[in-house]
Amino acid sequence: MQQEYQKYYVPAQSYWPIVGAIALFLIAVGAGNFVIEATRGESGWGDNVLGAGIVMLLVMLFGWFKDQINESMSGLYSDQLGRSYRQGMSWFIFSEVMFFAAFFGALFYARMIAVPWLGGSSNNAMTNEVLWPGFQAMWPLVETPGGINTTPMSWAGLPTINTIILLISSVTLHFAHVGLEQGKRKQLTTMLGATILLG
Numbered sequence: 001m002q003q004e005y006q007k008y009y010v011p012a013q014s015y016w017p018i019v020g021a022i023a024l025f026l027i028a029v030g031a032g033n034f035v036i037e038a039t040r041g042e043s044g045w046g047d048n049v050l051g052a053g054i055v056m057l058l059v060m061l062f063g064w065f066k067d068q069i070n071e072s073m074s075g076l077y078s079d080q081l082g083r084s085y086r087q088g089m090s091w092f093i094f095s096e097v098m099f100f101a102a103f104f105g106a107l108f109y110a111r112m113i114a115v116p117w118l119g120g121s122s123n124n125a126m127t128n129e130v131l132w133p134g135f136q137a138m139w140p141l142v143e144t145p146g147g148i149n150t151t152p153m154s155w156a157g158l159p160t161i162n163t164i165i166l167l168i169s170s171v172t173l174h175f176a177h178v179g180l181e182q183g184k185r186k187q188l189t190t191m192l193g194a195t196i197l198l199g
Contacts, residue, residue, distance in 0.1 A: 009076040016064040023060055026053030111139055169198035 030050030037044045071077065119137025120128035128135050132145055140152045153159065172194040179187030 007078055008080055009071070009078065011067075011071060014064070014067065016060050016067070019056065019060040019063075023053050023056035026050070026056060029053075115139060115141070165198050169195050172198065 026049050030046050030048070030053050033044060033046030034050050035046075037046050115137050116122070117124045117127055118132055118135050120126075121137065142151070143149050172191045176188050176191035176195060179185070179191060
């Protein structure tokens with residue numbers, strides 16, 4: 001009994017990754033110089049390089065997506081390639097989950113381990129006197145080692161606005177998905193555009 005194999009499309013070599021790498025390099029260099037110039041009150045070439053990098057990145061994204069869409073619409077992709085794309089997206093989502101888990105892990109470490117150690121708990125009685133004399137272990141930290149008092153951000157300002165924008169963008173993305181399932185291209189593009197604008 002002979003088993004049939006589906007063709008597996010392997011695209012030709014692409015120059016888009018190189019364009020993307022150059023764009024990210026320009027963004028990093030431009031942003032760094034822009035921040036340095038802004039703190040010194042100077043104007044220089046940092047903002048121009050940053051802008052060029054952002055434009056180059058957008059050109060790369062649109063060009064690469066155009067190539068992918070053309071290949072897909074030409075019928076070059078098989079079911080196996082579709083599974084490969086879905087596995088790639090699954091790994092991407094997993095990496096994002098781990099990225100945020102690292103942030104929460106760092107917050108947990110600072111809150112539950114580092115702050116009490118700085119306060120002299122456990123066998124670290126001298127840590128307080130050597131690293132930060134007079135430190136009181138409390139959360140949130142309201143005084144820096146330089147003696148500057150800080151105040152925690154209120155939930156009613158920027159955090160609330162960001163949460164509302166995030167919730168609205170999830171609603172517009174849902175309606176874009178509904179438009180995709182029902183074949184309503186105008187609804188899909190409008191709602192997806194609104195989602196992108198919301199960030």
